[in-house]
Every structure is written in structure tokens, then in C-alpha cells.
Amino acid sequence: MAATSISMVACTKFSTLGWIGGGKREVRKRRVLSVSAQQDAEVKETQQMKDEKVEKEQVKKQQTPLRPVERQVNVKSKNMSAQMGGQWLSSVTRHIRIYAAYIDPETWEFDQTQMDKLTILLDPHKEFVWTDDTANMVFSYFQELVDHYEGAPLTEYTLRLIGSDLEHYIRKLLYDGEIKYNMDARINRKMDGRKIEVHSPINFMSLGL
Amino acid sequence: MQGRLSAWLVKHGLIHRSLGFDYQGIETLQIKPEDWHSVAVILYVYGYNYLRSQCAYDVAPGGLLASVYHLTRIEYGVDQPEEVCIKVFAPRNNPKIPSVFWVWKSSNFQERESYDMLGIFYDNHPRLKRILMPESWIGWPLRKDYIAPNFYEIQDAH
Numbered sequence: 001m002a003a004t005s006i007s008m009v010a011c012t013k014f015s016t017l018g019w020i021g022g023g024k025r026e027v028r029k030r031r032v033l034s035v036s037a038q039q040d041a042e043v044k045e046t047q048q049m050k051d052e053k054v055e056k057e058q059v060k061k062q063q064t065p066l067r068p069v070e071r072q073v074n075v076k077s078k079n080m081s082a083q084m085g086g087q088w089l090s091s092v093t094r095h096i097r098i099y100a101a102y103i104d105p106e107t108w109e110f111d112q113t114q115m116d117k118l119t120i121l122l123d124p125h126k127e128f129v130w131t132d133d134t135a136n137m138v139f140s141y142f143q144e145l146v147d148h149y150e151g152a153p154l155t156e157y158t159l160r161l162i163g164s165d166l167e168h169y170i171r172k173l174l175y176d177g178e179i180k181y182n183m184d185a186r187i188n189r190k191m192d193g194r195k196i197e198v199h200s201p202i203n204f205m206s207l208g209l
Numbered sequence: 210m211q212g213r214l215s216a217w218l219v220k221h222g223l224i225h226r227s228l229g230f231d232y233q234g235i236e237t238l239q240i241k242p243e244d245w246h247s248v249a250v251i252l253y254v255y256g257y258n259y260l261r262s263q264c265a266y267d268v269a270p271g272g273l274l275a276s277v278y279h280l281t282r283i284e285y286g287v288d289q290p291e292e293v294c295i296k297v298f299a300p301r302n303n304p305k306i307p308s309v310f311w312v313w314k315s316s317n318f319q320e321r322e323s324y325d326m327l328g329i330f331y332d333n334h335p336r337l338k339r340i341l342m343p344e345s346w347i348g349w350p351l352r353k354d355y356i357a358p359n360f361y362e363i364q365d366a367h
Contacts, residue, residue, distance in 0.1 A: 157343070
């Protein structure tokens with residue numbers, strides 16, 4: 001199976017857009033999803049709490065449906081170089097990268113002005129073998145978390161909470177046998193701390209990640 | 210048991226409480242937060258021109274927060290300079306202590322760290338913001354009631 005890395009854009013009242021299966025080039029295919037979430041007025045909060053409870057019960061039975069963002073027109077980013085002090089609001093961990101920006105699924109251009117959307121890049125190192133199903137499980141959990149954190153301040157801390165939960169979720173998928181390690185990955189380490197035996201002469205330790 | 214500085218402060222009618230001596234025999238005093246700024250100025254004029262260390266700690270679960278200052282009197286030709294340790298306690302729900310930045314400039318980063326780790330607000334500090342943790346961090350990591358978020362750390366992957 002071709003190793004694919006995956007990303008998606010989510011919108012903050014956080015809806016989702018899967019860009020899976022867009023490309024024909026299997027090897028280079030990445031997974032992106034953008035999600036959006038309009039921040040609603042606080043008055044609705046209590047109502048939503050009730051709704052959420054109902055929703056949650058449903059969620060346990062079925063996955064949160066993705067609410068994809070339709071294709072956006074990107075604005076050219078300016079002054080985002082390190083010299084200008086530009087920084088993407090993001091949470092970057094080993095298998096999950098979340099950016100508070102819209103990323104074009106084909107050109108990979110960032111749009112710094114669309115901070116109402118979150119884009120997730122799933123497993124950029126291609127350490128796991130993903131199918132559309134498993135990737136969608138992660139994406140729908142992402143959507144669920146984004147909905148859960150609705151109204152929270154859009155800070156690195158919140159994104160980190162979401163990203164960490166997703167990493168724990170990926171580990172759970174791994175332990176449940178839903179996903180497997182990609183033995184052809186350039187980096188091969190177990191999530192629980194030990195390195196995998198790789199039948200390859202290349203020394204992966206030298207990558208030092 | 211009263212030390213030299215305590216006696217001197219009593220003579221000048223300054224409110225404080227003596228906490229005895231630490232293991233090196235250095236006099237330890239407690240001063241109320243509201244008196245601390247004026248006492249700090251007086252101690253500087255008295256001759257304590259060197260803030261050797263400032264730190265803070267959480268006294269007990271649900272208890273007070275303490276800010277500690279080690280002061281030294283540096284002079285030429287003195288072998289054993291006078292030292293004193295000042296502790297200022299502040300309630301946990303509204304920990305406010307006047308900053309001594311305008312007396313000893315070296316307290317700048319120290320107080321920022323105390324603020325970052327324990328959430329003690331230093332009044333009149335010129336730039337009181339987090340120094341070690343990211344600015345968007347929530348909570349005060351060195352308080353005893355702090356619960357660390359379940360963040361995925363890089364070492365989990367290794």
C-alpha cells in the first residue's frame with residue numbers, strides 16, 4: 001500500500017473539507033483537511049450545552065460528520081518570514097500539524113488571513129499506513145474536538161490541547177490495530193518508546209528526530 | 210531570638226516579624242506585602258545594595274505564596290558581608306506584592322519568573338509577562354494545585 005500522508009482543513013465554528021483522494025500521484029499524496037468554526041455569541045452557550053449533551057450521545061454511536069470547507073481563494077501571505085517575526089499560529093507535534101490558516105491542498109500555499117479555519121496535516125512523515133477510513137476517523141475526531149473547544153480563545157495552548165488529544169487518539173488507533181506502522185517510512189520509531197526493527201541497511205538513527 | 214537588623218528595624222518603628230535564622234545563620238524576616246516597598250527602600254538606604262537572589266515558592270496546598278529576597282551589603286574591604294533574607298507572603302486568591310525592580314534592577318527577570326511559575330503579581334513591575342512558558346499558557350505550573358495538561362510531548366514519540 002502506498003504510504004500517504006494526510007491533511008485536512010477545518011473551519012472554526014470549526015466545518016470540514018476533506019482533500020483526500022484529490023491527487024492521482026499516490027506516492028506524493030498528502031492528506032489535508034480544513035475545518036471552520038464560527039465563534040457564536042455566548043448567549044447561545046447554555047442552549048448549546050444541552051444540545052451538546054444530546055450530540056455527545058450520538059457521537060458515541062457514530063462519528064462526527066465532517067463539515068468541509070469549500071475551496072478558498074488564497075491571499076498572498078506577506079511579511080511572514082522569520083526576519084519579519086512572522087509566525088503561524090500552530091500546534092506541531094510528530095504526527096499532527098494544526099495551523100490556524102487555510103492551506104491550499106494542491107499548491108500548499110498558506111493563507112494567513114483566513115484564521116477562522118484550522119488546517120490539519122496528518123502524519124507528514126508517513127509513519128503510518130493510512131486508508132481513507134482511518135484518516136476520516138482522525139478527521140472526524142478532529143472535528144469533534146474543534147466543536148468541543150468552540151468559544152475557547154484561539155491560542156497556541158488550545159491548539160496544543162487539540163493536537164495532543166489527536167496524538168493520543170492515533171496511539172489508541174495503533175494499539176487497537178486500526179492503523180499500522182509504515183515499514184517503508186524514513187523514520188521508524190514506536191510511539192511507546194522503542195525503535196522498531198527495520199530490515200533495511202540504512203541507519204535511521206542518524207535522522208535524529 | 211532577634212537579629213541585628215530586626216533590632217534596627219524595631220528601633221526605627223518598622224513592622225516586621227522575625228523568622229529566626231537559616232542554617233547558615235542568616236537572619237530571616239517576614240514583611241507584609243503592603244509594607245514591603247517602603248521597607249525595601251529603607252533597606253537599600255541602610256546599605257543592602259545587592260539583591261543576591263529572588264525566588265518564590267508555594268508554602269502549602271491552599272496556603273500562602275511566598276516571595277523570598279536575599280540581600281547582601283557589599284562594601285570594600287569587608288570579608289563577611291552582612292546578609293539578610295526577606296520573605297513576603299501573599300494570599301493565593303489575590304497574590305499581589307510590590308515589585309522591587311525600582312530598588313534593585315536585577316529583580317527584573319527573577320520576578321518575571323516568579324510570576325510565570327506561581328502567578329504572583331508584582332505591582333509596578335515594568336514588564337510583567339511570562340518568561341519561560343509560552344504566553345498563551347494557562348495556569349501557574351509551580352503551584353501545588355496545578356494539574357499539568359495531558360500534552361503529547363516529543364519524548365512520547367521517542
